[in-house]
Amino acid sequence: MTDLAWLTAAQAVAMIARKDLSPVEYLDALLARADAEAERLNPFSYVAVERAKEDAKAAEAAVMAGEPLGPLHGLPVHVKDLLKTAGIPTEYGSAIFAGNVPDTDDVLVRRLRAAGGVMFAKSHTPEFGHKGQTDGPHFGTTRNPWDPSRYAGGSSGGAACAVAAGIGPLGIGTDGAGSIRIPAAACGTVGLKPSPGLFPYAEAVDAFFNYAAAGPLSRTVEDSVLMLKALAGPDPVDPWSLAAPEPSATRTGATLHGLRIGYIPKAGNRLVSRDVETNTKAVLDLLAARGAHIEEITEEIDWIEYEGRVMYQGNIAVAGGPHVEKWGEKMDPVYLGFIERGRAFSTEDYRKAQIARTRLYRHIQSLFDRYDVLISPTVTRTALPADFEALNGQVIVDGEENGLTRQGLSPYCYPFNLTGHPALAIPSGFGSDGLPTSVQFIGPWYSDMDLLGLGAIVEEDRPWAHLKPPASA
Numbered sequence: 001m002t003d004l005a006w007l008t009a010a011q012a013v014a015m016i017a018r019k020d021l022s023p024v025e026y027l028d029a030l031l032a033r034a035d036a037e038a039e040r041l042n043p044f045s046y047v048a049v050e051r052a053k054e055d056a057k058a059a060e061a062a063v064m065a066g067e068p069l070g071p072l073h074g075l076p077v078h079v080k081d082l083l084k085t086a087g088i089p090t091e092y093g094s095a096i097f098a099g100n101v102p103d104t105d106d107v108l109v110r111r112l113r114a115a116g117g118v119m120f121a122k123s124h125t126p127e128f129g130h131k132g133q134t135d136g137p138h139f140g141t142t143r144n145p146w147d148p149s150r151y152a153g154g155s156s157g158g159a160a161c162a163v164a165a166g167i168g169p170l171g172i173g174t175d176g177a178g179s180i181r182i183p184a185a186a187c188g189t190v191g192l193k194p195s196p197g198l199f200p201y202a203e204a205v206d207a208f209f210n211y212a213a214a215g216p217l218s219r220t221v222e223d224s225v226l227m228l229k230a231l232a233g234p235d236p237v238d239p240w241s242l243a244a245p246e247p248s249a250t251r252t253g254a255t256l257h258g259l260r261i262g263y264i265p266k267a268g269n270r271l272v273s274r275d276v277e278t279n280t281k282a283v284l285d286l287l288a289a290r291g292a293h294i295e296e297i298t299e300e301i302d303w304i305e306y307e308g309r310v311m312y313q314g315n316i317a318v319a320g321g322p323h324v325e326k327w328g329e330k331m332d333p334v335y336l337g338f339i340e341r342g343r344a345f346s347t348e349d350y351r352k353a354q355i356a357r358t359r360l361y362r363h364i365q366s367l368f369d370r371y372d373v374l375i376s377p378t379v380t381r382t383a384l385p386a387d388f389e390a391l392n393g394q395v396i397v398d399g400e401e402n403g404l405t406r407q408g409l410s411p412y413c414y415p416f417n418l419t420g421h422p423a424l425a426i427p428s429g430f431g432s433d434g435l436p437t438s439v440q441f442i443g444p445w446y447s448d449m450d451l452l453g454l455g456a457i458v459e460e461d462r463p464w465a466h467l468k469p470p471a472s473a
Contacts, residue, residue, distance in 0.1 A: 005029060005033050008219060008220050009075055009218060012075055013075050013226070016075070023056040023074030024053070024056045024057055026074070026076065027052055027056040030168055034168075037167060041142065041143050041161055043159075045081045045089070045139060046091075046122045047121045052076065052121075059074035070114065072112065072117035072170075073117075075170065077119055077168060077172065078119075078120060078122065078123045078171045079112070079171070079172045080214075082128070082174050082203060083172065083203060084102040084105060084203075085105055085122065087101060087102075092129075093125040093126050094332075095138045095327065095330040096330070096331070098138070107202045107235050108172060108214055123159040123162055124158030124161075125155045125157070125174075126154050126334075129155035132153060132179065132390070132410055133154040133388060133390055134153070134157025134158055135386075137330060142161050143386055144187060146187070146188065150186070150382075151384050151386045151388060152183055154182060155179040156171075157186070160173070163189045163217050163218060164219070169223055172215075174213065174214045177413060181423060185437070186382070186384075186436070188427045188435075188438075188467070189219055190217065190220065190425065192215045192216055193424075195420065195422045196240040196420045197238055197240030198232050198244050199232055200237060200241040202237045204238070205319060212417065216228065221455040222456070224452060245446050249449040249452075250450055252453075254290065255290055258293075261284070261295070261372070262374045262375070263294055263374075264412070267415065269402060269408065269412075271398065272381075273397050273398050273431065274398060276428075280376075280437075283375070286462065287454075287457070297374075302360065303411060303415050304415070307356035310345050311350065311357070314349075316335070317338070317339045317341075318342075333391065357418045372443070375439060375440065376412045376439070376442070378425040378440040379438065380395065380409055380411070382437060395409045413440075421443065421444065422447060423441070423442045423451075424442075424448075425440050
C-alpha cells in the first residue's frame, strides 16, 4: 500500500491500462492512507468511500472488458471543495453551506469523470477560498506533511497536502491570488495557474471580471500535463474559454539556446529568504547551463498591491457581506476582516484599481517583447507556522518582519492573477529548516505547455518526486 501511494498519476494510468494495477486495489490503498493521515494532516472535507469504490469497480470492469479507456481511467483524483460535486457535499469551507449537496457537477468534475477519473475526496479550503492558508472554524487546520507544526498554504491547501503526503497523485485546485501556487510552494508540489479560460471556470460569480482559475496540483510536471490535456477546452459557461487555443508547446528539445529569461528577484517585498534566493539562483544556473540567456529585471514595476487588495477585498465584501448578520459568529474572523476592509473602499477606489490592473497587464506584457519567460521565487520563505494569524500577522523572513501576507509572503503570486499570465510553481529545493522552497515560471498567455516543458527540464536536473515527507513515507 505504501508503494502504491507514491505512484505518479502517469504511472498509475499506464499500469491500469496494461492490467498491471487494479483500480480497486489502488483506490483501497489511497483510502487507507487517507484514513491513517486524517487526524494528523486533515486534508479532506469529505471522502466519498462508497461512491469511489463503485466507480473503481466500474473502471476495472471496463479494463477487463477491453473497452476504450480515457486519459485518467481508474485514477483516484481529489477535488477542491469550491467545485460542485453532484451527490457529494460541497461546503466551500463554510458552516453556511454545511451539508450542502449539489444536484450537478462542475464542468471540470464532469470532464474528470468522462476521462475515467475516480473522484474520491473533496479537499479542504478556507471559507470560500479567501486566504493563503487552509484553516477555519468549520473544519480546523490543514497541516504540512513535511512538518505538521507548519501550514499547508492555501487556499488549495488540502489538495497540496494530500498530493505531498501520497494521498492521491493528482488534485484539482483553484487560484485567485496564488491559491494553487502558495500551497504548492509550502508542500513541495507542482502547481499551475493556467491562462484565462484554458480550464473553463464555472464557479466565477462575475465571468467577465474573473481573475481566478482552476488547475492541477501534482508531484510531477508530467502529471500536471496529464490533467491539462484531459480537462482543458472551451465551455459556454466561461466566455474566456471560448477563444482559448488548444494546449500546445512551441519549444521542444532539452537545449535552451536562444531562450531569453527575465529574472524578478523581488516584487514589492522588502525581503526574500536566503534559502529561497539560493535555490532560485540554482535553478537559473541550470537553465543557463542548458543555453538560456538570463537577465535580472531591474526596472521599477508598480505591482499594485493596494489596488489588488481593493478589488479582492471589495469583491469579498459584496459576496460575503449578506451572510454576516445570520452567520457571523460561525464565519472565519479573517474573512470577516476582509469584508470589513472591503466595505471601506469607494466606487472610485474600485474603478481606479481596475484601471491600475490594465497598467500592470500592459507593463508585464511589454516584458515579453524582451523575454520568453519570467522567473521569480514563488513565495518569500518556507511554510508559515500552522497557527499564523492571517489578518494582521507579520510574515517573518530570516528573523525580520516583512509585512502582511500579500507583500510579506506571496507578492510574486497575485499579480499574475490580475494580468492573466500563466504561472507555474515547481520545487526548487529545501530550506535549512527541512521544508520545501519553490520557483515560479511566468509566460505569455497560453504558453502553459511551454512553462511545463521548462519545468520538466528542471525536474530532470533537480528531481524531487522521489522525496517523501519523513512522517508520510
